[in-house]
Amino acid sequence: MSSPDSLADRVRAFVARETGNPIENIGLETTLAGDLGLAGVDADQFLEAYMKEFAVAPESFAILDFDKHFGEAPAIRATPAGCVFVILFLFIVMIIGWLAETYGPWVFLPVPLVVVILIVLCRRRLRAAKNAVDEIRIRDLVDAAQAKKWLRGDGVR
Numbered sequence: 001m002s003s004p005d006s007l008a009d010r011v012r013a014f015v016a017r018e019t020g021n022p023i024e025n026i027g028l029e030t031t032l033a034g035d036l037g038l039a040g041v042d043a044d045q046f047l048e049a050y051m052k053e054f055a056v057a058p059e060s061f062a063i064l065d066f067d068k069h070f071g072e073a074p075a076i077r078a079t080p081a082g083c084v085f086v087i088l089f090l091f092i093v094m095i096i097g098w099l100a101e102t103y104g105p106w107v108f109l110p111v112p113l114v115v116v117i118l119i120v121l122c123r124r125r126l127r128a129a130k131n132a133v134d135e136i137r138i139r140d141l142v143d144a145a146q147a148k149k150w151l152r153g154d155g156v157r
Helices: 004-019 040-054 058-063 066-070 080-103 111-131 138-147
Strands: none
Touching (some): 040 058
16 A cells, blocks of 8 residues: 555646646645636546546545536626626717717726726636635545545535
8 A cells, every 4th residue: 555645746746747737836735726727627627537547436526516616617607797797888888989979089088997997896806706716735635545535525624
């Protein structure tokens, strides 16, 4: 039976090979989503390869809430908030266009300020979403490989 240290090295080597990151940058506290950028289909394929490589019982991953651990998959999703945002943006563009026709091009001066405000609001929302992710660490993968099953419950260590 292999020692935990060599198992940790094997898991780190596997993660490095699968993600293309140098093994020197992968420690036991490295996170799959935050540090390595795994999300969506890539995260799903990574976990499938991991289960196969280390003979971890796939059924034990049934407790894994994918969106909670990896965030929403990076895709364009039509949400009510997103639709309202687009409609509001188009409305603002129409108003600015009308004002430009009526009063001249000087009305475009506040546009950079509006863009900066929108960027700040979007970054806050993205940061809040990232903070809501319950990260899976390399240490969790080592523990699961040793036990041959996923050990973390829904957000519980």
